[in-house]
Amino acid sequence: MANWKKSFNAIPEAIDAKLTQIKEDYVIVAATKKVKRHDVETEVYDHIGLIIKDDAVFAEGPVVPDESVGRTSAYNVNGREIVRKDLPKITKTFIWETPNFGDASTYGTHTHYNDREVYQRQIFEPRFLAIACELMSDPKLDTVLVKFSIEQIFDKKSPVFREDLLFALNLLQENTGVADIFSGEASRDEFIGTVFLDWEVFPPGNADQLITSMTKGSHGLPPDKQKVLSARLRMFQKFPVKQLLKGTNSFGSYVGALYADNLVVFENLNYGNALYILFDDWQEISQRSRLDLLKGTDENFERIVHTNGWDIKFEETMRRELATRSGERYRKRGKRR
Known part of the structure; x- marks a missing residue:
């Protein structure tokens, strides 16, 4: 990686001044740069897909x-x-497995539960912003002009616009050594399509139809992710599902299940390293943008990272939550909160 400035603590003054000159509601984070062919040959830009091909x-x-x-x-x-x-602080339940008589292979394991008062955690979901490179001059020159851009449009009227803008500027700066903004020419519908997560709803018995919809076409899930999808749906359906959920359009890798109005599970199959169990009202959840899906702290959701034993934690958490909603006392440890 080249030795360029990595980040900004605040939006640079020059970019802030440019913001006041842009009259449109939408802006893009992009910058052009003169790139030496030698730097490309020595793999300075390999990490963002700028390479040498066919000389x-x-x-x-x-x-x-x-x-x-x-x-x-x-x-x-x-x-x-x-x-x-x-x-x-809030009460959280910690779940883990212990070998029976010290030998899990012979005697199996048993589950432990421990309630603890812990500080709330504010979760910022991964953004998965991508960087595009566009050649603006002859690609065989010793120095080529390249436009680097973040593949998302930003709305100046958004309450978190400056926060999102700073993040995108830092991502571009960290990876390319340059950062700037330009007026966005996209329509409102095009902008919403890059930010807001719409859900397609399937009846609980239509898992096969959901799988087909997520695997067909040029943008369908690759084979390895199809296996993960099938496994997740089998796990979801171990409990009484009201509706299966699938993200639409560019968010087709989101899959989830609705068990009650205030109990929803979802995961991003392409990038997910965790599964989320949300305790908020579904109608309100369904209107959130992708980046606002987990807004706030973890008081109202559980984040289950895909480490050893995560599936056991998911099943135990779901049993507890469903028992609580049915008015029953959870047989292993009582009610949640």
Whole structure:
């Protein structure tokens, strides 16, 4: 990686001034840069798909930068958690497995539960913003002009516009060494299509139809993700599902299940390293943007990371939540909160 400035603590003054000159509601994060062919040959830009092919500079992508590039790239792929010590503590249940008589292979395991008062955590879901490279000059020159851009449009009227803009600027700066903004020419519908997650609803018995809809066409899930999809749906249907859920359009990798108006499970199959159980009202959840889906702290949702034993934790959490909603006392540890 080249030795360029990695990030900004605040939106740079020059970009802030440019914002006041842009009259349109939408802006894009993009910048042009003179790129030396030697730098491309020495793989300075490989991580964003700018490579040498057929003796010329060639742009692949768009590419979601790898988490190893830097802090912002890691947040973009993995999300971020902040411990909110300024907020009241909440009760969380911790679940883990222990071998029976010290030998799980012979005697199996048993599940432990422990309630603890913990600080709330603010979860920032991974954004998965991609960077596109566009050649603006002859690709065989010793120095080529390249436009780098973030594949999302930003709405100046959004209450989190400046926060989102700073994040995108830092992602572009960290990966390319340049950052700037331009007026966005997209329509409102095109903008909404990049941000808002619409759900297609399937009856509980239509898992096969949901799988077909997520695997067909040029943008369908690859074979490895199809196996994950089938496994997730089998797991979801271990409990009485009211509706199966699928993200539409560019969010076709989202899959979930509705069990009650205030109990929804979902996961992003393309990028997910965690499964989410939400306790908010479904009608309100369905209207949120993708980035606002987990807005707030983890008081109203459970985030189950796909580490060893995550499936056991999911099943136990679901049993507890369903028992609570049916008015029954959870047989293993009582009611949640």
